[in-house]
Structures are given as structure tokens and as C-alpha cells.
Amino acid sequence: xxxxxxxxxxxxxxxxxxxxxxxxxxxxxxxxxxxxxxxxxxxxxxxxxxxxxxxxxxxxxxxxxxxxxxxxxxxxxxxxxxxxxxxxxxxxxxxxxxxxxxxxxxxxxxxxxxxxxxxxxxxxxxxxxxxxxxxxxxxxxxxxxxxxxxxxxxxxxxxxxxxxxxxxxxxxxxxxxxxxxxxxxxxxxxxxxxxxxxxxxxxxxxxxxxxxxxxxxxxxxxxxxxxxxxxxxxxxxxxxxxxxxxxxxxxxxxxxxxxxxxxxxxxxxxxxxxxxxxxxxxxxxxxxxxx
Amino acid sequence: xxxxxxxxxxxxxxxxxxxxxxxxxxxxxxxxxxxxxxxxxxxxxxxxxxxxxxxxxxxxxxxxxxxxxxxxxxxxxxxxxxxxxxxxxxxxxxxxxxxxxxxxxxxxxxxxxxxxxxxxxxxxxxxxxxxxxxxxxxxxxxxxxxxxxxxxxxxxxxxxxxxxxxxxxxxxxxxxxxxxxxxxxxxxxxxxxxxxxxxxxxxxxxxxxxxxxxxxxxxxxxxxxxxxxxxxxxxxxxxxxx
Numbered sequence: 274x275x276x277x278x279x280x281x282x283x284x285x286x287x288x289x290x291x292x293x294x295x296x297x298x299x300x301x302x303x304x305x306x307x308x309x310x311x312x313x314x315x316x317x318x319x320x321x322x323x324x325x326x327x328x329x330x331x332x333x334x335x336x337x338x339x340x341x342x343x344x345x346x347x348x349x350x351x352x353x354x355x356x357x358x359x360x361x362x363x364x365x366x367x368x369x370x371x372x373x374x375x376x377x378x379x380x381x382x383x384x385x386x387x388x389x390x391x392x393x394x395x396x397x398x399x400x401x402x403x404x405x406x407x408x409x410x411x412x413x414x415x416x417x418x419x420x421x422x423x424x425x426x427x428x429x430x431x432x433x434x435x436x437x438x439x440x441x442x443x444x445x446x447x448x449x450x451x452x453x454x455x456x457x458x459x460x461x462x463x464x465x466x467x468x469x470x471x472x473x474x475x476x477x478x479x480x481x482x483x484x485x486x487x488x489x490x491x492x493x494x495x496x497x498x499x500x501x502x503x504x505x506x507x508x509x510x511x512x513x514x515x516x517x518x519x520x521x522x523x524x525x526x527x528x529x530x531x532x533x534x535x536x537x538x539x540x541x542x543x544x545x546x547x548x549x550x551x552x553x554x555x556x557x558x559x560x561x562x563x564x
Numbered sequence: 565x566x567x568x569x570x571x572x573x574x575x576x577x578x579x580x581x582x583x584x585x586x587x588x589x590x591x592x593x594x595x596x597x598x599x600x601x602x603x604x605x606x607x608x609x610x611x612x613x614x615x616x617x618x619x620x621x622x623x624x625x626x627x628x629x630x631x632x633x634x635x636x637x638x639x640x641x642x643x644x645x646x647x648x649x650x651x652x653x654x655x656x657x658x659x660x661x662x663x664x665x666x667x668x669x670x671x672x673x674x675x676x677x678x679x680x681x682x683x684x685x686x687x688x689x690x691x692x693x694x695x696x697x698x699x700x701x702x703x704x705x706x707x708x709x710x711x712x713x714x715x716x717x718x719x720x721x722x723x724x725x726x727x728x729x730x731x732x733x734x735x736x737x738x739x740x741x742x743x744x745x746x747x748x749x750x751x752x753x754x755x756x757x758x759x760x761x762x763x764x765x766x767x768x769x770x771x772x773x774x775x776x777x778x779x780x781x782x783x784x785x786x787x788x789x790x791x792x793x794x795x796x797x798x799x800x801x802x803x804x805x806x
Contacts, residue, residue, distance in 0.1 A: 331656075331682045332654055333654075333655075369590055369680065370655050370680070370681075371590035371591040371592065371680035371681055371682055372590035372591055372683065372755050373589055373755070374587070374590070375586070375587050375588075376585065376586040376587075376588075377584075377585045378584050379583035379584070379585075380583070415583035417583065429585070431583070
């Protein structure tokens with residue numbers, strides 16, 4: 274069946290969107306948190322899974338299971354600058370309270386980021402790095418329409434369909450075999466699909482890494498996200514806003530000098546999301562290849 | 565290098581991928597009102613004959629009752645019914661009032677809407693009779709007075725014993741609810757389509773009424789009771805939409 278068959282049934286749903294719900298920085302592995310290396314090119318492929326639910330049980334609850342395949346590339350023209358591009362293919366399974374399901378496959382929003390090292394304690398093997406991050410999410414996702422010709426709510430879209438500027442900073446400390454990465458990123462969505470403006474979102478990442486061997490490292494971290502309210506046609510969506518803190522555990526393997534494998538699991542530890550919105554377990558696995 | 569090329573090509577391909585969406589229907593219950601055909605003259609169990617000129621009822625809300633909601637249901641039976649016009653639809657209830665003209669319906673079903681309940685066991689339905697609001701379905705210029713009444717019946721009553729004929733006028737303004745049990749529980753644990761017809765057997769509305777002896781208040785009260793008992797929820801497998 275096609276999108277036109279969705280009809281007003283789905284549109285009538287009281288629960289609504291969380292356009293910025295995600296865990297962590299999707300471009301972290303491809304850009305890396307170490308000092309950029311001039312003329313280095315990296316590519317990566319990652320799979321992400323997450324789920325959440327919005328709305329009241331037995332009333333208007335929507336459960337969402339999302340899998341994303343993210344293909345990314347990064348280039349560092351100098352040892353202070355890195356550019357990255359990330360394009361996701363999104364699969365969403367949305368389940369209504371009456372077990373009706375919508376399966377969506379669509380390309381998501383293209384993510385472009387620049388990371389510039391603005392301070393380092395020394396040029397060779399720095400122990401402290403401070404970087405600024407800026408970027409933009411492009412509205413490259415396709416738009417799903419109902420049979421009335423109107424765009425469906427954000428739950429049914431693979432992206433927000435809006436131009437979303439990104440700004441932030443990061444700090445990295447290296448004390449072999451330990452390292453620490455702290456980043457603060459803010460996303461400022463503009464109005465996109467279905468006259469919806471997703472929440473302005475601030476994310477704080479604190480990630481510690483222990484690398485006892487050259488081929489293996491362990492990561493433990495905290496991901497904090499605070500969202501402002503989202504709006505649909507200028508009216509506040511009650512199920513948006515609030516904050517959530519994930520605890521993360523990860524393993525990074527280096528089977529080859531040019532190949533990095535990574536697996537990360539994230540579990541919500543503290544949820545103070547507004548309305549009736551719950552986020553669940555999240556999982557990421559991927560591969561980075563350095564040219 | 566090959567991997568990088570592959571990633572770059574795949575990224576470009578992702579942007580050009582056609583999107584697709586597949587929808588699977590969930591649990592759905594189609595609800596329709598099915599009034600009996602109105603005979604020219606209704607013979608009551610007290611020996612009267614009733615000829616109706618007008619017979620209208622307004623149903624304001626219909627909802628599925630969970631089998632484990634018995635206590636709630638009992639409480640709602642003893643608590644006074646309350647009306648909220650155009651209460652928003654929920655997965656287990658339809659909130660749009662509907663004016664049903666029993667003289668015109670002639671036994672044809674009147675589609676009320678589709679419920680989309682969550683999985684569970686449902687043992688019956690509850691219907692709320694109440695005055696219509698201004699945008700109730702079925703409200704026309706000819707039945708605008710149904711904004712004041714839940715039920716309106718006019719006609720003539722013939723006493724077959726005495727041969728006497730008296731006018732019949734009954735108007736119920738109060739909100740009343742009616743709880744109906746299914747002949748078997750509706751059990752939903754996977755997507756399914758069911759169909760429920762709420763039969764309105766209005767020829768039985770005048771049973772048990774002695775028009776010659778009872779006061780108009782007593783007639784009204786008995787009529788309200790009869791309306792409640794004349795509603796019946798009938799299940800049928802939903803092979804076809806109503």
C-alpha cells in the first residue's frame with residue numbers, strides 16, 4: 274500500500290511528534306574526538322536502533338521503533354579542521370493503540386558538520402583539545418502524505434524536513450590509556466513538515482575511554498538531552514520538551530590500522546520528559562574506514 | 565578505498581531512494597444503529613394500538629465496555645448520567661451525537677463510526693441518549709427541536725376496548741444511558757475487524773403502558789425504561805464494512 278491509504282485515521286491520533294529524539298552525536302565516530310590529521314578521509318557506516326512511546330496507554334499511545342542506517346564521510350583539510358556529511362536511511366515502525374501499524378522506509382535529513390580545533394596545549398600529540406562545532410541539517414527527507422493530500426505528522430516522517438542549524442563545542446583530554454571527551458551541542462530546528470517546529474534541543478555528552486590495548490577500548494558515558502517545546506501550527510505539542518539522561522557503554526575495536534568497529538548501548542537513566550513520552554533502549558553499531 | 569567509494573556511492577543512492585509506506589489496519593469495530601421498520605400501527609402488550617407520526621432519538625455517545633470494568637459499569641449505572649456534547653472520540657468511544665429518525669430509517673442501518681480499541685476483552689456497549697448539539701449528525705431544519713430532547717414521539721393511541729383515540733406526545737429531555745451485553749465477549753489480541761449493530765426495537769417502546777390509567781409522568785417514565793430495554797447490541801463478523 275502507499276502513503277495515500279494512511280488517511281485521516283492516523284492524522285486523528287492525539288499523540289504527536291518528537292522530531293529531535295535521538296541519543297548522542299551521530300557524527301562523533303566519523304569525525305572522531307582526537308586531533309584532526311591533515312588530508313585524512315574517513316568513511317563510516319552505522320546502524321542505530323531506538324524506540325519510544327508517546328501518548329497515554331489505551332487512549333492515544335503511539336509506539337515507535339526506529340532503525341537508521343547512516344552512511345557518512347569526513348575530510349580534514351588541515352590539522353585543525355574537519356568536515357563531515359552524514360546521510361541516513363530511516364525505517365520506522367509506528368504502532369497505534371489498536372495495533373494498526375505503519376511501516377516507513379525513507380531517506381532522512383542530511384547532516385553536515387564542521388569541527389574546528391580552536392585551542393590545543395601542543396601541536397604534536399596534544400593532551401588537551403578545545404573545538405568548536407557548527408553544522409546544518411538539510412531537509413532532504415521525503416514527505417509522507419495522507420489521502421487528504423496533507424503531510425502526515427512527524428512520527429511518520431524520516432526527518433523533520435526543516436533547515437536545522439547546529440552549534441556547539443567540545444573538549445578532549447588524553448592521558449594514555451585514558452581519554453575524556455565532553456561536548457555540548459545545540460540544535461535549532463526551524464518549521465518543517467506539517468507546519469511542525471521540532472524542539473530546540475541541547476545535548477551534553479561526557480564520554481570516558483579506557484584503551485588497555487592498541488586494538489581494543491572501552492567506553493562509558495552519560496548523554497544528557499534537554500528539549501524545548503515543539504509546536505504544531507503554532508500550538509504547543511504537549512508531548513514535547515523536558516530532559517532525559519542516558520547511561521552508555523561501548524566497545525571500540527581496531528582490527529586493522531585503518532578500520533574501527535564500535536558498538537554502543539544506551540539506557541535511559543533519568544526521564545523527565547513532558548507529557549506522556551517515554552524513550553527506551555538505544556543501540557548503535559558501526560564501522561569506520563580511514564583512507 | 566573500495567569501502568570509501570562504496571560508502572560515497574551508497575550515500576548518494578540513499579538520497580535518491582524512493583520512499584515507501586505500508587499500512588496495516590489494526591483492531592476495528594464498525595458501529596451502526598439499526599432501527600426496526602416502523603409499522604403503520606403498533607400493537608402493544610396492553611391491547612392499545614399506536615400510530616406514530618414522528619419518532620426521533622439522539623444518541624450522543626457510544627462506547628465499548630471492557631469485561632474487567634464491571635465495577636466501573638455498576639457505579640456508572642447508579643450515578644446520574646451526564647452529557648458532554650461532542651466529547652472527543654477515543655479508541656473505545658464515539659463522541660459525535662447522531663439524530664436518528666425512526667420513521668424514515670425503515671430498518672436500514674445508520675453508520676455511526678469505527679472504534680479502534682486496544683487489545684482486550686469487551687463484554688458490551690454503553691449508549692448515551694442526550695439532546696443534540698448544533699452540529700450533530702442528522703440534525704436538519706425539520707428536527708431542530710431535538711436540540712432540546714433526547715427522544716421525541718408523537719402520534720395517536722387507539723384504545724381497542726373502548727374505541728377511544730387520544731393524541732400521543734412524549735418528549736424526554738433527560739440524559740439516559742443504556743448498557744448492553746454482547747452475546748459473547750469480544751476478545752481482541754491481534755488486528756481484527758468486528759461489526760456491531762445496535763438494534764433499536766422502538767415498536768416495543770409502548771409495552772407495559774396503560775395509556776387510559778397512567779399519568780403522563782408515569783407514561784414518560786415507563787417509556788424511558790422501555791427505550792433502555794429496546795436497545796440491543798448484536799455482533800457479527802466483520803467481513804464487510806458497514
